Amino acid sequence: MNAVALIDKDRRTQAERTALSDARMLDAAVELICAKGTIKTTLKEVGVVAGYSRGLASHRFGTKDQLFTFIVRSVGELWLKELSLAVKEEVGVNAIGAAIDAHQAFITQGANNIRAFYILWFNSIGPDRGLREVVANIHLRRQKDVESWIQKGIANKELCATIDYQGAAQNFCAAIIGIVYQWLADPENVERIKELHTILKAQTTLALGKTH
Amino acid sequence: MNAVALIDKDRRTQAERTALSDARMLDAAVELICAKGTIKTTLKEVGVVAGYSRGLASHRFGTKDQLFTFIVRSVGELWLKELSLAVKEEVGVNAIGAAIDAHQAFITQGANNIRAFYILWFNSIGPDRGLREVVANIHLRRQKDVESWIQKGIANKELCATIDYQGAAQNFCAAIIGIVYQWLADPENVERIKELHTILKAQTTLALGKTH
DNA sequence: TTTATTATTACTTGTTGCGAGCAAGTAATA
DNA sequence: TATTACTTGCTCGCAACAAGTAATAATAAA
Known part of the structure; x- marks a missing residue:
C-alpha cells in the first residue's frame, strides 16, 4: 500500500504510521529545501509543515544531516x-x-x-x-x-x-x-x-x- | 604595504588594522572551512582562531553568508x-x-x-x-x-x-x-x-x- | 614641534532569540 | 499490558545585535 492510500484511513498499523510520516516529512523537506535552501530549512519546520509536532523530524532522523541523507x-x-x-x-x-x-x-x-x-x-x-x-x-x-x-x-x-x-x-x-x-x-x-x-x-x- | 609586513608593527593606521584583521580572518575561515566544512564553521571561531574576540567576525561581516561572499x-x-x-x-x-x-x-x-x-x-x-x-x-x-x-x-x-x-x-x-x-x-x-x-x-x- | 583634548574608527563584551538535539513524557497500536 | 509512534520540556551553542572599551586621527594650545 502506498503513502497516498494511507491518508484516508483512521486506523493504521505502526509500520503504516511511520511510512506515512516519513513520506509527509520527505515532501515537506523537499519543498522547504527548494524554497529556502538547506541552511534555512529547520527540522522543526519540517515536522510542522508535514502536519506533526516540532520535534518529530528530530526524533525520527536524529540530525539534519541524516534527514538529508534520507x-x-x-x-x-x-x-x-x-x-x-x-x-x-x-x-x-x-x-x-x-x-x-x-x-x-x-x-x-x-x-x-x-x-x-x-x-x-x-x-x-x-x-x-x-x-x-x-x-x-x-x-x-x-x-x-x-x-x-x-x-x-x-x-x-x-x-x-x-x-x-x-x-x-x-x-x-x-x-x-x-x-x-x-x-x-x-x-x-x-x-x-x-x-x-x-x-x-x-x-x-x-x-x-x-x-x- | 602587504598584510605580512603589518604583523611586526606596534602601531598601525586604522586602515592597516582592518586590512590585517581581514587577512587573518580570511585565513582562519579558509582553514576552518577546509577542516570542518561550512556548516560547522562558526563566526565565533573565525574571530578567535584569527586572534581576535569571538564577536569580530560577526561585527565585520555581519552574517556567515557575507563572510563567505568575502x-x-x-x-x-x-x-x-x-x-x-x-x-x-x-x-x-x-x-x-x-x-x-x-x-x-x-x-x-x-x-x-x-x-x-x-x-x-x-x-x-x-x-x-x-x-x-x-x-x-x-x-x-x-x-x-x-x-x-x-x-x-x-x-x-x-x-x-x-x-x-x-x-x-x-x-x-x-x-x-x-x-x-x-x-x-x-x-x-x-x-x-x-x-x-x-x-x-x-x-x-x-x-x-x-x-x- | 610637542602635547593635551576631542572625534572617529576598530574592536570587545553583554544580551536575546532560535534551532539542534536529547530526555522524559503521552497517545496510539499490538 | 507491552510496544511503538509521537509530543513536550529542556539545555546548550551560535548568530545577530547593542552597548561598551580601546585604539588611532584630528585639532588646538603650548
Whole structure:
C-alpha cells in the first residue's frame, strides 16, 4: 500500500504510521529545501509543515544531516530505477545515449524532489556531513554503470578495445555534474540544458569512436 | 604595504588594522572551512582562531553568508588575475588550452584557499544566500571570457564562423565545474584530475574544429 | 614641534532569540 | 499490558545585535 492510500484511513498499523510520516516529512523537506535552501530549512519546520509536532523530524532522523541523507537515498533510488528502465538491455554508445535522454527528461520535468536531490548533492561537497559519503557512493555507482556499458560495448566489438573506459566514464560523469550545475544555476533556460545534453551525447559518441 | 609586513608593527593606521584583521580572518575561515566544512564553521571561531574576540567576525561581516561572499570574492579575483596572466594575448583554441593548464595548476597546487573557494562555490547552489549571486557572476564572467576567446579565434580565421560560441563556452564551463566536482569528491587522485583536464582540452579542440 | 583634548574608527563584551538535539513524557497500536 | 509512534520540556551553542572599551586621527594650545 502506498503513502497516498494511507491518508484516508483512521486506523493504521505502526509500520503504516511511520511510512506515512516519513513520506509527509520527505515532501515537506523537499519543498522547504527548494524554497529556502538547506541552511534555512529547520527540522522543526519540517515536522510542522508535514502536519506533526516540532520535534518529530528530530526524533525520527536524529540530525539534519541524516534527514538529508534520507532524502538523497530516496530520490537516488528512484533515479536509478528510472535509469535502468530507460537503458534496459542497451550497451555501449546506445546505453549512454539512452541514459543522457533519461537524465534530460528527469531534470527538465522539473519535479521538486530532483531539484532538492541535486541541491543536497552539491551542498554535500566539503569535509562535513555523512551525506558526503552517500553522494560519493551514488556517484561511484553511476560511474561503474557507465564503465560496464562501455566494457560491454567493447565485448560486443562495437567499441575499440583500447578505450580507457575508466577515464571515459569519469569524464562522462563529470560532464553530467557540470550540466546539472548549469541547470541549478539557471533553471529557466531549459533549451540550453537540452542542448548541453545533446552536445555531451555527440562528444561521447565521438570520443568512444565506434568501430563501425 | 602587504598584510605580512603589518604583523611586526606596534602601531598601525586604522586602515592597516582592518586590512590585517581581514587577512587573518580570511585565513582562519579558509582553514576552518577546509577542516570542518561550512556548516560547522562558526563566526565565533573565525574571530578567535584569527586572534581576535569571538564577536569580530560577526561585527565585520555581519552574517556567515557575507563572510563567505568575502572569501569567494577575494579568491575569485586572485584566480581571474592568474588566468589573464596565463592566457595573455592568446585567442581561440590556444587561449582555452592555456586556461585549462592554468586551472589544472591552480587546483593541483593544493592551496587551501582554492579548496575553500570551490567548497563555497558548490555550497552556494540552492535558493538561499547572497553568495549565490556572487558565484553566478564569476561563473558568467568565465563564460564571457571563453566566448570572447572563441570569437577572436573566428575573427582570426583560425576557427570556423559557424561555431555556436555560446553553446561551446557553456559546455566548456560546465565541463570545468564537473572536473572540479571530481576533484573535491576525491582530492587524492591528482593523476585523474590532470587526465580529465587533458581530455577536456582534446575534446574542446575537436569540437571547435580548427580550420587549419 | 610637542602635547593635551576631542572625534572617529576598530574592536570587545553583554544580551536575546532560535534551532539542534536529547530526555522524559503521552497517545496510539499490538 | 507491552510496544511503538509521537509530543513536550529542556539545555546548550551560535548568530545577530547593542552597548561598551580601546585604539588611532584630528585639532588646538603650548
